[in-house]
Amino acid sequence: AQRVTQPEKLLSVFKGAPVELKCNYSYSGSPELFWYVQYSRQRLQLLLRHISRESIKGFTADLNKGETSFHLKKPFAQEEDSAMYYCAPLNYGGSQGNLIFGKGTKLSVKP
Amino acid sequence: NAGVTQTPKFQVLKTGQSMTLQCAQDMNHNSMYWYRQDPGMGLRLIYYSASEGTTDKGEVPNGYNVSRLNKREFSLRLESAAPSQTSVYFCASKAGVSYEQYFGPGTRLTVT
Numbered sequence: 001a002q003r004v005t006q007p008e009k010l011l012s013v014f015k016g017a018p019v020e021l022k023c024n025y026s027y028s029g030s031p032e033l034f035w036y037v038q039y040s041r042q043r044l045q046l047l048l049r050h051i052s053r054e055s056i057k058g059f060t061a062d063l064n065k066g067e068t069s070f071h072l073k074k075p076f077a078q079e080e081d082s083a084m085y086y087c088a089p090l091n092y093g094g095s096q097g098n099l100i101f102g103k104g105t106k107l108s109v110k111p
Numbered sequence: 112n113a114g115v116t117q118t119p120k121f122q123v124l125k126t127g128q129s130m131t132l133q134c135a136q137d138m139n140h141n142s143m144y145w146y147r148q149d150p151g152m153g154l155r156l157i158y159y160s161a162s163e164g165t166t167d168k169g170e171v172p173n174g175y176n177v178s179r180l181n182k183r184e185f186s187l188r189l190e191s192a193a194p195s196q197t198s199v200y201f202c203a204s205k206a207g208v209s210y211e212q213y214f215g216p217g218t219r220l221t222v223t
Contacts, residue, residue, distance in 0.1 A: 009151065034211075043115075044154075044201065044214040086153060098144070098169070099212060103153035 002027050002091050006102035013077050014110050021072040021105045023061075023087030032090040033070040034099065035061055039083045047072075047085070057081070077109045112137050115215035117202050123221045124192040132187040132218050134202030142205050143185035144212065145169075145177060147198040154201065160185055192222045 003026045013019050025031060035047040048056045050063045050070060061072045070087060084106050088099040118133045136143065145157040156169030160179040174196060176188045185204075189196060202215040 006153075036212075043216050044203075046211045049211070098156060098159060101146075101154040103151060 002089060002100055004087055004089055004100050004102040006085075006087055006105050008105045009103070010106045010108065012108045012110065015079055016076050019074050019077040019081070019107065019109075021085050021087075021107065023070045023072065023102060025068050025070065025087075025089045027068070027089060031063075033061075033063060034088045034090075035059070035070075035072050036086045036088055036101070037083050038086070044086070077107075079109045079111060082107055082109045114138065115202055115204055115213050117200075117215035117218050119218060120216065121219050123223065124189075125223055126193060128192050129188070129190050130192065131189075132200055132202075132220075133184070134186065134215055135184045136202075136204040136213070137183065138204060138206070138213065139182070140204035140206050140213070141182070142207075143179065144203040144205075145175075145185070145187045146201045146203065147171065147196075148201060148217070149198050157187065157200075189220075192220075194222045196220065197222045 005024045007022050033050045036044050037047040038044045059072055059074045061070050063070050084104050086104045087102040091098045091100045115136045141162045144159045146154040148154050155171045157171055157175050158169055158177040160166045163182045166177050166179055178186045200218045203212045205212045
């Protein structure tokens with residue numbers, strides 16, 4: 001079965017510092033991966049997907065097939081980035097491609 | 112568009128009581144999902160419906176039932192609530208396989 005690991009439950013950085021939220025997955029093929037974010041008291045929303053190769057709110061994520069990783073990075077963290085972040089690969093074993101969510105990393109950006 | 116809506120927002124139940132969580136989407140999406148979110152556990156899939164008329168078990172289906180009433184609505188029923196079902200429940204929908212999942216605001220359920 002596919003698995004996704006987010007090793008850090010909590011990541012705390014100061015404003016302006018670089019931030020990297022780690023995500024490792026287990027899948028031997030070509031995965032599709034997503035990062036979802038949940039700000040305080042808000043619903044989960046898509047942050048970015050690897051196939052788009054885009055930068056959203058200054059965040060980028062590169063798929064490294066050799067290391068089976070999809071780490072989320074931002075060079076200069078802002079206080080408004082404080083949120084819960086979930087890495088989610090597409091599960092090809094399920095009908096219609098269900099997402100498998102990691103346990104999440106809570107990012108806290110201090111002033 | 113309201114997107115994905117859920118009712119109720121909060122609910123407190125006693126052990127053994129039953130209730131139905133309602134979810135509706137107005138985006139004409141084929142697939143709908145129910146998740147539970149618990150501290151340290153992330154989001155776990157309870158049930159999903161790939162299309163109208165079909166439902167399938169997810170990772171943690173025990174103690175729950177679902178109904179895909181029509182393309183818009185997907186309800187989650189707890190027949191006999193247990194304290195272990197205290198959680199925040201999220202409904203989601205999406206148009207197709209590689210598309211974005213849209214989430215509802217969540218229902219915070221406490222079972223005493």
